[in-house]
Amino acid sequence: MNNTIPAIIFDNIEKNFGSLKVLKGITGEINRGEVVAVIGSSGCGKSTLLRCFNRLETIDNGRLIINGINLSRPTVNYNQLRQLRTQVGMVFQQFNLFPHLSVLENMTLAPRKVLGKTPKESAQLARLYLEKVGLHDKASAYPEQLSGGQKQRVAIARSLCMNPQIMLFDEPTSALDPELVGEVLQVMQQLAAEGMTMVIVTHEMQFAKEVAHQVIFLDKGIVAEKGSAYEVLTNPQSDRLRIFLSRLQ
C-alpha cells in the first residue's frame, strides 16, 4: 500500500436511516499512524461514522476511501470487501467475543477462515498477541471466566491477529467498571505508540488529550469542530463543545 496516501479520506459523506438524516456531510482525512478521537453526545452519529469506515453501513452520498479502497460506490466487489475486512479491525463496547469458544479459538478463527493460516500458525500468532496485551495465561479460558477489561484486551488482540492497518474502537471502555478502564487504555496507548492508525469513539477526554493527534467533535450529524487534540479539548470554539466537555467532568 502506498504510504503517502491518507488512511481514510471522507468527503461530504451522508448517511440516512429512512427519513432520519444521521450523517449530514462529514468531511475529513486521517493519515497513516494518526490517532483520531471522535467525540460527541449520544445519538450524534459517532457509531454510524465508524461503521461506514468498515462498511458495516453503506454511505448514501459523498466520497469515502479507506486504505485506497473506494467505498463511495453503491457496490464494492467481493475482493475489495475482503481486503477491507482484513485491513480494518473493529473493537466494540460489548467486546463481541464468541462465548462458546476459548480465548485462543476466538483469536484463531478469522486467521484460519479468512487468511487461510494453519491451526499452528494461527495459534502462534494468537499467543504472541495475548502476550502483548498481558494475557498469555488466558489462552484456554472462556470469555465468561474473564473480567470486562480482560475480555476487551482479548478483543483487541483478536483484531490484531488479522494484521490490520487501521483499528476502529467504538467506546471500548464504556462498558467497563472504572477500575478496569486503565488496563484497556494502556493497551491502546501502546498500539498508538507503535504507529497504528486508530479511530476511537471515546468519552475518555484525558486519554484523548494524551494520545490522540486529531479530535473530531460531532454534533447532530455534522463536524462541529475538529483539530489537534490540544486545540479542540483545551480551547473549544463553540458553546456546544464547551457544554459537552463540562458535562464530562
Ligand code: ADP
Ligand atoms: P452515537 O454513536 O453517536 O450515539 P449512532 O451513530 O449510534 O450515535 O446513532 C445516530 C442516530 O442514528 C441515532 O438517532 C440512532 O437512533 C440512529 N440509528 C443508528 N443506527 C440505526 C439503524 N440501523 N436504523 C435506524 N436508525 C439508526
Ligand code: MG
Ligand atoms: Mg455509539
